[in-house]
Amino acid sequence: MKFKRLPSWVLVTLLLLQIAAVGYLDYFSGYEIKVGPLYAVTVAFGVWYLGAGIGVLSCLLCTGVAFWADRASGHVFSARWIEYYSNIPRLTFFLFVAFSFAYFRRTIEAAKLRLRAFSGQLPVCHQCHKVCGQDGYWSEFSTYLRENTDAAVVDKVCPDCSRRIYVQPIISRKEKASA
Numbered sequence: 001m002k003f004k005r006l007p008s009w010v011l012v013t014l015l016l017l018q019i020a021a022v023g024y025l026d027y028f029s030g031y032e033i034k035v036g037p038l039y040a041v042t043v044a045f046g047v048w049y050l051g052a053g054i055g056v057l058s059c060l061l062c063t064g065v066a067f068w069a070d071r072a073s074g075h076v077f078s079a080r081w082i083e084y085y086s087n088i089p090r091l092t093f094f095l096f097v098a099f100s101f102a103y104f105r106r107t108i109e110a111a112k113l114r115l116r117a118f119s120g121q122l123p124v125c126h127q128c129h130k131v132c133g134q135d136g137y138w139s140e141f142s143t144y145l146r147e148n149t150d151a152a153v154v155d156k157v158c159p160d161c162s163r164r165i166y167v168q169p170i171i172s173r174k175e176k177a178s179a
Contacts, residue, residue: 011049015058018042023065031075036090039066040097047101055098063091114148 022038029035039062047055067087077083116134123132124141131144142153157165 006049008050012054015042015046015050015054018045019058019061019065022062023069026066026069027073029073031070031073036066036093039090039094043094043097044101047098048105052098052102055102056095059091059094059098062094063087066090 019039019042022035022042025038026035043055043058043062046058067083070086071083077086124130125132125138129141130138131141132138133144133148139147145151145153
């Protein structure tokens with residue numbers, strides 16, 4: 001079953017609601033309990049459905065909300081700079097999640113494109129054996145294979161052709177010589 005893709009404004013609204021809900025949970029759980037993985041899930045959602053740019057923005061927003069929740073819940077630091085400095089690892093973690101999910105998404109899309117190249121009907125000329133690609137251009141099968149897969153085309157002779165090309169002529173010459 002294939003689902004319809006929701007409009008971008010709905011996905012952005014869902015992302016903001018997720019960030020608000022996790023921030024609310026973070027505030028009420030206090031500064032002793034960290035909910036960083038929940039923020040990471042939110043960042044992953046943003047990257048997966050809205051792209052890497054929105055994912056980076058959600059990283060910044062999640063870091064800001066976590067900073068606010070930490071401060072509003074009563075966490076006191078010995079110096080103001082430590083309060084800001086303690087959010088750098090959090091932002092780094094969120095960015096790592098964002099870029100990892102962006103990479104996963106690109107990898108999956110590339111794999112889908114490769115699979116699509118060999119699914120459905122593949123037009124092949126029965127005379128010259130050229131293949132018509134998805135772009136409409138005809139090319140040699142080895143070229144098509146090289147462009148759409150990681151396979152390396154190696155020229156070899158199958159056993160049947162080997163017998164027909166190499167062994168059969170030798171037998172024929174021997175028969176002619178003996179006659």
